[in-house]
Amino acid sequence: ECNSFILRKAEPKDVSDILRLIKELAKFEKMEEQVILTEKELLEDGFGDHPFYHCVVAEVPEHKQSSDGYTVIGFAMYYFTYDPWIGKLLYLEDFYVMKEFRGYGIGSDILKVLSETAVKTRCSSMHFIVAEWNKSSIEFYKRRGASDLSDEEGWRLYAIDKDDLLKISAKKR
């Protein structure tokens, strides 16, 4: 039974918990060794002069801590993007609640806080990507009004990785 949790903005002290939860989510996708981000980078990038991301964390009291001894048991990472037709958007990048704390509405509450943040900061929409096989996440979002823009508008996500960026930037005209 877990209805005593709080949601709050992440602080610099939360950086090691954030990294732990990022790795747990990556492990769930069997990609844990692909997480090369460090606590130092998370600290500089999230809590410096210009934050590149924002986090909301879910915390439980000490006596309700996880089986492995943690009180920060969920998080969402987001940032602001820009649509040239309508302006600011809130982009949800990562969203995770530890397995033993699911089913208590923590995820729903996090999404509610994110929605409030989006409306308060005058964002027209919240965007995010979901893997096509992730049926439970797709259902979770569709229940809340999400529409699949890849389906409706044919968008595909592309990446040009660093090696190729270096090649492009060094090419003679």
Next chain:
Amino acid sequence: MDSFKLRKAEPKDVPDILRLIKELAKYEDMEDQVILTEKDLLEDGFGDHPFYHCLVAEDASEQSNNNNGPVVIGFAMYYFTYDPWIGKLLYLEDFFVMKEYRGFGIGSEILKLLSHTAVKSRCSSMHFIVAEGNQASIEFYKRRGAADLSLEEGWRLFKIDKSSLLKMSSGPEE
């Protein structure tokens, strides 16, 4: 036409940026969907916290000086995003060169400058979306090493619109 100049956008460029955004939208038959104003672009791009960055391409030729045509003939809009596994990324949002100025390498130079910006700001990658029907753009990017992550990793882009956000933020407890 090899006398063109690329530079960071300034507040004075906002009317040209909006004009080019609308031209690109028109090309997709979506011009009336552009509800952004010059005021929004100015506040959002040149205030304390910029929500986007722009590069503009200027026609620096003699002809441009003599006639009354536009000087700003292309642009790219980008911002920084964050990958929880690797950190900072550069996200290319809009990229357009006016039709009569294509074929001179301006697009390539813009992409080169963006790549340089990405590397200099310690970004691991540049991300962007392309409509699956847009073969010309897909080829342009693939020639430069772009990989289709929707294909390789199955990513689909979703959105939750304002009315649904309002419902969620004020709605009853689940």
